[in-house]
Amino acid sequence: MQNYKTNCFNSDNYSIKCGDKSINFEKPIVMGILNLTPDSFYDGGSYLDKTSILKRSEQIISEGAKIIDLGAYSTRPGAAIVTEREELERMLPALEFICKEFPSAILSIDTFRSEVARKVVAEFGPCIINDISGGTMDDNMFALIGELKIPYIMMHIQGQPQTMQQNPVYVDLMKEVLSFFRSRIKKLNDLGATDIILDPGFGFGKTLDHNYEILSKLQDFNAFQLPILAGISRKSMIYKFLGGDPSSSLNGTTALHMAALQKGAAVLRTHDVKEAFECVQLYSKIKSFKE
Incomplete structure (x- = not known):
């Protein structure tokens, strides 16, 4: 790992702005997932109407999350392709409900399409864009982020969602x-654009061992002095190793969350x-005795 130092991200002095809202990383934060899709790997089809969307949003906020992450296009391995129109038809009504009911909520939009991002920001104001492709699936995404000066989650992926798990x-x-x-951050x-969060992309073009190698070396990403996001929740790297399925993977998720925090995860x-x-x-309680 030449030219990289570890543990150099200073969370105490780092924050990102999202319109008139801000997020500081004095201690790690939680992002709650709200899937608006019928086919997501864990809770697909659970949040497709106004009542369930608002109930889930309230739960996410009340349980301590700083960010609600809305996705209208399932990117699980082998997921069906969704048109831009379908994605917007799922996303925009949900945003209208949430913004009206929870106007102070910080929202993240899980999309790799620049036009979806543009339309959301035009209609509902600044939000975080959570791009599973790191700008590789839409050549206009980086220019849009730079133009709008909105926070951006840059994820690493090898391949496309439909084929990424076929022998990476x-x-x-x-x-x-x-x-x-390194190259994508420089381009952005x-x-x-400077408000960037890094996501190494657990399960996105990685084998089981690839995922655990990345987790074991997660601190190496601190060299970029940007917050690291760990997207491990109920993923196959847990249940393919321990047995079971997504519904039985909460304990494994929590164990890996603690490992990720110890390695420097900020989200x-x-x-x-x-x-x-x-x-x-x-x-955070344990860490308070280490200073």
């Missing part, structure tokens, strides 16, 4: 993922906000 191969996993971030910075993206928030509270 790396010559040097960490070197390649770090190189991806050159366009005027836990999760289906189970209460448990993740408690994990952050316990981690």
